[in-house]
Amino acid sequence: MTATDGPPPDSAHPADRSIGFCGVPLRGPIFNGSGTFDVIAARRAFGDALIERFPFDAFVSKTITLAPRQGNPPPRLWETPAGLINSIGLPNKGLDRFLDSDLPEIAETLKGSDPSRVGGIPLVVSVMGFSRDELAVLVAASGRRDEVAMLELNVSCPNVETGLVMGADPAETALAVERVRTETSKPLIVKLTPNAADPGAVAVAAQEAGADAVSLVNTLKGMALHPQTGEPWLGGRTGGVSGPAIRAIALEQVAAVAARVQIPVIGMGGIATGRHAHDFLIAGAAAVAVGTESFRDPAAGRRIAGELRELSLTSVSRAPTSTVGRARLGDSEADFLRRMREVSGPRP
C-alpha cells in the first residue's frame, strides 16, 4: 500500500472538524507514536502525495537527545505474535543537527498538509535527557523554534544503557517536569511508561509539576532468545514490545490514568483500526496515536481516522444508552457524547 491508497479525502471543510488539544487546533485526534513514522523518508518515497494526504493530525518527531547517538547494536527488531520488539536505542543526530537540518525539512512537509492552519499539521518535538539539565537544554532550544507547536518529554524509553527510566518513578518525573516547565510556555506532553508500578501515580505527579498532557503507553519491556544459541537475540539484549499484543494492557492503563488526571491523555498501544481508536477514546483518551501499524501500512493513520469517523457518527450518536462511556467511570453520558462529538466533528 502507498500513501495515495486508502479512504477518500476528507470533506472540503477540514476546519469544520477541528479539535483543540492543549490550545493547539488540530483537524482530528490522530497522532503518530514517536519514532514510528519518518516524515523525511516518507516524503522521499511518496513525494507530494504525502502532503496532500498526510496520515496524522499532529506529527511527533523521533525522540532526540543532546548529543548524537549511534543507537544499539543490531539486531534491533524481533517480530512476536501480533507485535514487535524493538531495541533501537535512540539513534539520532543530536539537538544541534536536528534543529539545523531535520526540523526545517519536516516543517516544510507539514506546512502544506493542513490548509486550514497556517503552519500546517502541528509538530511535536520529542526529547529525552540523561539528566534534568540536559532535558532543560533540549526543551528550551526546541521550544524557541516557531515550527514547534508542542514538546514531548520522553521519560519512558526502555532501551538505554543505564536501564534507568525516569518515568518509572513519580518523584523523578515530577522533578524533571518542574525543571523544564520554566524553559518553555509551549504545551508539554509527558510520555509515560507502562513499566511502572503505578502509571496513574506518575501521571498525577507529571500533572502537578506542570505537564499539559500525558501520553501512554510507551513500549513494554520484553525479550527474545536466539533459537540456536539461547542468547538474547537483540543487540541491546532486551527491547520494548509494541503492537496489537499490548493493546489490552495499554487500554487498561489509559483508562486508569484518565480517571486520575484532569489534563488530556493521548492513548496508544496496538491501535490498528478505527474501532481500537474508538475504544481508547471511550476509555478517556482525548486523542490517540498510531505506532506499529504504520510500519505495515504507512497510510494507517488516515484509514483509522476515516473508520473512527464512521463509528463515532453511527454507534455513539445512535446508541446513546449503550455501554459506551462505561470504561471512564464517573463520566456522565452528556460529557462523553460531547467529547465524542469534539473528536468526530459535525454530523453530515
Ligand code: RRO
Ligand atoms: O529508540 C528506541 O529504542 C525507543 C524509544 Br526512544 C522509545 O521511546 N521507545 C521504544 O520502544 N524504543
